[in-house]
Amino acid sequence: MQPLMKRLDTLQKDVSSAYKQLAIDQKAALAAEVEVELSRPEIWNNPNFAQDRSKQHAALLAMVTPWQTLVSQVNDIEELMQMGDESLAAEFEGQISALEKEFAQRKKELLFNGEFDDRNAIIRLSAGVGGTDAQDWTEMLERMYLRWAEKSGMQTKIIERSAADEAGIKSSVIEVTGPYAYGRLRSENGVHRLVRLSPFNSDNLRQTSFALVEILPQIDTPEEVDINEKDLKIDVYRAGGHGGQSVNTTDSAVRVTHLPTGIVVAIQNERSQLQNKETAMKILRSKLVQLQLEQHAESISDLHAGESANWGSQIRNYVLHPYTMVKDTRTKYEDRDVAGVLDGKLDGFMTSYLEHHLGTEN
Secondary structure (H helix, E strand, O other), X not given: OHHHXXXXXXXXXXXXXXXXXXXXXXXXXXXHHXXXXXXXXXXXXXXXXXXXXXXXXXXXXXXXXXXXXXXXXXHXXXXXXXXXXXXXXXXXXXXXXXXXXXXXXXXXXXXXXXXXXXXXXXXXXXXXXXXXXHHHHHHHHHHHHHHHHHHOOOEEEEEEEXXXXXXXXXXXXXXXXXXXXXXHHHHHOEEEEEEEEOXXXXXXXXXXXXXXXXXXXXXXXXXXXXXXXXXXXXXXXXXXOOOOOOOOOOOOEEEEEEOOOOEEEEEOOOOOHHHHHHHHHHHHXXXXXXXXXXXXXXXXXXXXXXXXXXXXXXXXXXXXXXXXXXXXOOOOOEEXXXXXXXXXXXXXXXXXXXXXXXXXXX
């Protein structure tokens, strides 16, 4: 029984250390605060805000509950083992092995050491050079991230989408809700390059297409980002589209420009001007925080003009011809299962990036 006690003691110390490093108690306290807030009827006077809070609460619980359960199970086994029943040694060994395996999976969360890694995320996709091919490529990326989120147990909502005339999309904005959504997705921030035989030209020539992927941490409350109203230019205009009942016919589309940085966010998908403005401001706050992280600025007022991800930051190549491979230009991680990657098999790239990023910090 002594060797088992030693293993359990080591596991207990490792779990306790990770628990503190991930600030599980603080996250649990925040989840309790948000739960109290959600119990007040008046919060639903602003449905968008209430829904954001509800998503934040769900994400916090998804991060906290597994660790609290793991700690409880480890403590329960320790109590039973201290009773000293040698006949249960084999059963205890099986339980300890299962908990060690569970901890090995959970401790990957220690890679999420960024300030906003435990937040929900916003993905912004924009078609680049390559015409119809680039727009089709952007839609392929949109599907890839939606499939990844589905496989990862994340919730998604497309909050803005601009379809292209012939095929694909010009842009898309996706909200991703789940544990460490931003921490997992931040590896995707940058330009993604596709090389393939084009299905859109008669000669079926090889074509190179580009799409810009921006990964932004979702900022849950306006108070987290201090934006001077004088720095904003807000324009209202008539929403465009291809027609149909779902298209606005009133001047409800909103374009918000942050003058010091030149960042522009335009939203027209919601039914009211107020909703469009709230959504645009939410995305703007997220973009400003991402820019603040990348420029190492102390405050929003210290930011200078620039995009959080620009067309010069190519991060990944997807080659479908003359060979098949997806390769990350930063970590050199590669996967020859291109179809699998485009169907959401991204965890290898994400973990490799986090480990590489952690290594460069140490």
